[in-house]
Amino acid sequence: MSDKNKAGADVPLLDLKAQFAAVEKEVRAAIDRIVESQQFILGPEVKALEDELAAYAGAAHGIGVSSGTDALLASLMVLGIGPEDEVVTTPYSFFASAGGIARLGARPVFVDIEPNTYNIDANLIETAVTPRTKAILPVHLFGQCADMTAILEIAVKHRLPVIEDAAQAIGAEHQYRRAGGMGIMGCFSFFPSKNLGAFGDGGMVVTSDDGLAEKLQILRVQGAKPKYHHSMIGGNFRLDAIQAAILRAKLGHLDEWTAKRQENARLYDEKFAAADLAPELLTTPTQRPGRHIFNQYVVRTRERNTLMAHLNDVGVGCAIYYPAPLHLQACFANLGYREGQFPNAETAAREILAIPIYPELTEAQIDTVVDRIVRFLNTR
Ligand SMILES: *Cc1c(COP(=O)(O)O)cnc(C)c1O
Secondary structure (H helix, E strand, O other), X not given: OOHHHOOOOOEXXXXXXXXXXXXXXXXHHHHHHHHHHOOOEOOHHHHHHHHHHHHHHOOOEEEEEOOHHHHHHHHHHHOOOOOOOEEEEOOOOOOHHHHHHHHOOOEXXXXXXXXXXXXXXXHHHHHHOOOOEEEEEOEOHHHOOOOHHHHHHHHHHXXXXXXXXXXXXXXXXXXXXXXXXXXXXXXXXXXXXOOOOOOOOOEEEEEOOHHHHHHHHHHOEOOEOOOOOEOOOOOEOOOEHHHHHHHHHHHOOHHHHHHHHHHHXXXXXXXXXXXXXXXXXXXXXXXXXXXXXXOOEEEEOOOXXXXXXHHHHHOEOOEOOOOOOHHHOHHHHHHOOOOOOOHHHHHHHHHEEEEOOOOOOOHHHHHHHHHHHHHHHOOO
């Protein structure tokens, strides 16, 4: 046992070294395999990961790309989205969810989120659909699926494609269907802090549409097929073989890691409930039916800023995802959104805090985190 497993010691927000220790042999063997082959970009290792991940998400094809950001961008590009077009999405996510839309000259059209799950409020989507709407882009935030039943119903009614931002939701389920496999395309990220993390950047688009899969494969190599003959304007969106090999080694552990995250979430829920704090002092995550994979465990408190400062002082890792909603970002000022327009997203940005949830966390560490939070909030 290392020091940090003793109650009273620091608890980091994420401990990637603990995870590496558990898979070091397999991962080093995977890296060695690529070093021996000297085949570094795309190739059989990437293809094998694509097949495994597509199957994991319940889709027919996987297209390995350079990042989650590029997975989103490429998905929007193959749908031909550009100037004059609109895409309906959430104002409460990582920047890339809306960034790809705007980079193509299209307009991200935001609707507010649900106050308790922080996912897009499906009831508001239809009010935002116009003749210019070309897609709906929900995000499965923190590891829990958005209400895909309602979203897909609206999509069918208006004949709109749905691109799922499943960067935080690998293996999450809504009515027994997996994140990324429900829309026309699903986007994953292998950024190291995601539940399946690479040793650098990486991403994947999954789809069951054969035509879109082929276009994505062409788009990621500059739009060329055959090489040097360009039917479309693509980019360098390729995935490295070394990342694919590492990810394949880790994919076999993903369900066991997810189960540990779920168990940690259950322990937090139980221990915070026992502390019986007023809801404005502490609210734990709302879980809908389905499989929540807890990329983050996020609590809500009106004392967020003071609590965060306190946890920093006493050695408990925590972070704000996200301190400013997308409709109020300076780069989107031209879209004309105002403060007050999406109150649920704005309140979430002021009140939420992510605390440690990674699989290797021990119960003693969870007790430390709960104890430090509860003691502090009881003084407020
Ligand atoms: C991480 C993330 C992305 C971007 O993924 P990168 O691999 O970092 O480019 C996009 N959307 C969401 C919701 C994310 O959490």
